[in-house]
Amino acid sequence: MTTFAPGTFKPAPGRGSLPRMLFVHARTEAMLTLRNGEQILLTVIIPLALLVALSLMSVIPMPEPRVGSATARIFALAIISSAFTGQAIALGFDRRYGVLKRLSASALPRWLLVAGRVCGALVVVALQIVLLAVTALFLGWRFPLAGLPWVVLLIVLGTLTFGALGVLLGGALRAEIVLALANIIWFVLLMVGGVALSVPVGFVHLLPSAALAQALETSVVHGTAPGVGPVAVLVAWGVVAGALATRTTRLT
Amino acid sequence: MTQLRAHCPDRLGCVLVSPNPQPAVEVSGLVKRYGSKTAVDGLDLVQQPGTVLALLGPNGAGKTTTVEICEGFRSADDGSVRVLGMAPGSEALRPRIGVMPQGGGGYPGIRAEEMLNLVAACAANPLDPKWLIEILGLGGAVRTPYKRLSGGQQQRLSLACALIGRPELVFLDEPTAGMDPQARRLVWDLVGALRDDGVAVLLTTHLMDEAEALADNVVIIDEGRVVAQGSPAELTANRPDDQQLRFRARPGLDLTLLSAALPEGLKVREATKGAYVVEGMIDPQVVSTVTSWCAQQGVLAEELTVAKRSLEDVFLELTGRELRS
Secondary structure: OOOOOOOOOOOOOOOOHHHHHHHHHHHHHHHHHHHHHHHHHHHHHHHHHHHHHHHOOOOOOOOOHHHHHHHHHHHHHHHHHHHHHHHHHHHHHHHOHHHHHHHHHOOOHHHHHHHHHHHHHHHHHHHHHHHHHHHHOOOOOOOOOHHHHHHHHHHHHHHHHHHHHHHHHHOOOHHHHHHHHHHHHHHHHHHHHHOOOOOOOOOHHOOOHHHHHHHHHHHHHOOOOOOOOHHHHHHHHHHHHHHHHHHOOOOO | HHHHHOOOOOOOOOOOOOOOOOOOOEEEEEEEEEEOOOEEEEEEEEEOOOOEEEEOOOOOOOOOHHHHHHOOOOOOOEEEEEEEEOOOOOEEEEEEEEEOOOOOOOOOOOOOHHHHHHHHOOOOOOHHHHHHHHHHHOOOOOEHHHHHOHHHHHHHHHHHHHOOOOOOOOEOOOOOOOOHHHHHHHHHHHHHHHHHOOOOOEEEEEHHHHHHHOOOOOEEEEEEEEEEEEEEHHHHHOOOOOOOEEEEOOOOOOOOHHHHOOOOOOEEEEEOOOEOOOOOOOOOOHHHHHHHHHHHOOOOOEEEEOOOOHHHHHHHHHHHHOOOO
């Protein structure tokens, strides 16, 4: 028989501090992503390999210097990998293992459950971008610093839009179906969605992938503000996906 | 104390009233339907603060649905539910309760201590996660990701998550499912310690011994309705004419003579092969009649016991013996 000193479990309830909850939740999310080998392959290894390949080989027609355009497109791909595919799969399996239910039974407010995931995703994206940017500099990329605020804004906007799309997919379907769909969609966007291996034609301009790649290309290569069109496309996809996701996301 | 005195002017005949007489859980007329199936059908229950209440019922009786409505995971179709006087699921209520969902919950790749640290960060005065990990015997699995923990280990981590915020009220949905006997004992000891420290515990179980050992009050539910409630002692209380004398002897004895020798109102039967039961008001005379009849038959009555009803007898009587899908 295990005995406990009287008063061990004397009630002393209360909610923890909001900044600390947000910090620990975001740190947990980022740490779990970085520890996951498949996620690293998808979010770091593949984009890095493609960055090198696109910069050094003429796979698709791109303006010289190729590395500038390639960097912009690979930034877009890295965001899609992490915020959309990675987030969708993680959410699908988190639901399977009951963690959303577990956390929503704690004192963690609902908005913080979302905010923690968003901050965790932003941390991972920031690390990806730094790693890719350093690699690009070694490959000869010259970044016009005037574009920095625009690039940062686009990275945040892209993460939010694709994050919302990822939650929309990962929050409603069974984990195995999410896994399959998230990877297929990633591949389709990469090949024909105007991201890295294609030039947008026709309606492809209206895809968030093409919009993000095009907007980033403007700011990364020329250091100027992105066009209103691509930004509007991104915002529209993000708002619609976010609104739908709040209705369709289930805890388990 | 001064507040209490204000209610009793002459201090004589004054009953010490708890400053917070509000029930921990109060459910009345609760109804929940899933499509055409009514899972909970007008259920009422009241749990006093600092007590252990066991919701006992067969599979599909509506236990989990009821608890999940109290936890705020599901909405009621009808009736009212108050938890610590508040609406279930409200942001103000959640820090005050601890929840152990059925089957637990955690990130697939997270380690036990990381999960517990995360839940601890949500509380103002958490227990020490390291201590809780050791107490619950998870010290040997600190580097194992959640998805590779055994069912019983996941359950124990889930219990730790329910307790770490020092709640006033804990919901434990099938807390010992998938646990080995040692872990089960530990959970029982923990529930006892919680009650001793004034924490109310509402648990669901289909295990009679668990309900009998832990609960101040047992609510037996079946098909979404309360079929009986009371303390284990009340539920198993013997009516004077409702006792059993059991013994084992050679199978197939002719009971006609024994029947005739017993006082009126007592029934004797061979319940299973070689196991005999006399039902009714058992007194020393009855025991003597049975043993002398056995002597006449030249058989030895073995394992002769006078038994009161167990909670299991009560449960099976109320909910029937057929298996549930």
